[in-house]
Amino acid sequence: KKKKNYEAPSGTFGSNSYSFSSSTLDNLSFANIKELGSATEFTLTCWMKKFGVGAGDRFMVGSIVSLSNGVSLIWNGTGITASVTTSAGNVETSGTQNSSGWVHCAMVYDGSESTNGLKLYIDGQLASSANVGPTSLDSDTFSNFNIGEIGHNSLFGSDGQACDVRLFSKALSSSQIQSVYNFENITSDLIGRWISDNDDTL
Secondary structure, eight states: OOOOOOOOSSSSTHHHHHHOOGGGOOOOOOOOOOGGOOOOOOEEEEEEEEEEESOOEEEEEEEETTEEEEEEEEEEEEEEEEEEEETTTTEEEEEEEEOOOOOEEEEEEEEOOSSSSEEEETTTTTEEEEEOOOOOOOOTTTTEEEEESSSSSSSGOOOEEEEEEEEEEEEHHHHHHHHTTTTOOOTTTTTEEEEOOSSOOE
C-alpha cells in the first residue's frame, strides 16, 4: 500500500502549520533566493488561512523589496491578488475568495508570454490572468522572501496560517498546479518547500 504523506486540509493542518500575527509583524524569512535573480519565470504556491474575513484582514507570502520591486500573493478582504512589480512596471490579477477556511493559492509568472503571462489559481483552478509587460524580475526581487509579514511595517502584516509553501523556478502548467494542489511531490524545478504537514522539519 502506497504511503500517504499528506492529507487535504479539513479546517486545520496540525502542528506544522504556522500562525502569524500582524500585531507583532510575525514572519518566516528566507533571505535571498538567488536562483530567481533576473528570472523570466517562476511559480509560487501555498495554503493560506486568514484570521477573519473583513476588509482589513489579510495574509501574505512573497517578497517586497520596495514599492517598485516585489512579488506577492495577498489574500485581503474577499480577494486574492497575485502581483509582480519590477522597475519596468507592475502586473497583477485577482480572484474572489471569502472562505474562512484553508485555501490553496498559486501564482504563475512567465515573462515570455505577453498574453496571460501572469496566472492566479485558487484551489487548483485558474481564477484569473493578466497580460504582462515586464519580461524579467529585477536581480534582487527575491532578496527578501517571507511568509507572513513581507514589508517590514504594519501595512504589510499578516494574520493567519500557512502551510506547504513551494517556490519553483519555472512557470508550472495547469496540470502541474493541480498536482501541487493534490499534494503530489513535484521536485522538478523546485527551489524550496517550507512548512510541510507530515512532521518534516521546516
